[in-house]
Amino acid sequence: MPELPEVENVKIQLNKKLQDLRFQLMAVEWVGKPLRKSPSAQEFHSLLGQKLLGVSRRAKYLLFRFETSILLNSLGMSGSWKANPQSTVLHDHFVFKFKNTNSDFLKLVYNDPRRFGFFEIHKTWQHLESAKNLGPEPLESEPAFLQKHLQKFFKAKTQNVKSALMNPLAVVGVGNIYASEILFHAGIRPQKNAGRLKSKQVQRLVQSLQSVLREAVDRGGSTIRDFKSLDSILGNYQDQHFVYGRASKPCRICGSPIRKTVQAGRSTFWCQHCQK
DNA sequence: AGGAAAACCTGCGTGC
């Protein structure tokens, strides 16, 4: 479900909840069905007693930084977190119980209907399976560096630029919604062969990549269907979508109907007139 | 070897 802007907002909300109060993990309760991948009870046990120092993000992964370990969480398509819910509901899978020195309690609950999400635990970031094969962070890299990197990555690729842009080795955090939006803003047709992009086009792509994602982060991400960052907080970037989910509706720039096609099994939205 | 397709799941909207 979530791409970089949505995960970034979950991270922000979780840290707000923590408020640097140094919560110590007291218990991890498994209350639902198994996820695609999750640590053993013994691995979870190794986190007990450790303080949660904060939550970071790398690519679309949330990183819960404990004193001597990192708990990585992918939200998959439908994962979400709740803080201190009244009770357990359908599709809740893990409950993390914390306490701090003021004797404040905090309960974080992971809910995931489709169960595509997962957890990993390791001592260091480098040892996490999911940390491998990741390209640069789009919002924390210099445009010139991103351009050089993408130009090299796209070179000799026969794949279409939309699928290539979603490859985490190109740049991390771009999923199906923002790939379409970014290409629209860059004026590049999603079917375009990645290896045939001119350097000016890659430059525009980098500009759009950063401006679209930055704006989406600032607006709390896109809430289509049911994405909520934490405690039912909604994003509103969906109101800024120019193409995604707008098949046959008029283009906001030129008025011609937005087109929908399928690439590598994923829906792509684009404007035939505005994108070349 | 690169890239497409399938697989992993549940839920919801649509159309018959």
Next chain:
DNA sequence: TGCACGCAGGTTTTCC
């Protein structure tokens, strides 16, 4: 109403 079908924001595996 009920049922079949298609589709959904990700990642990993399989297949060609």
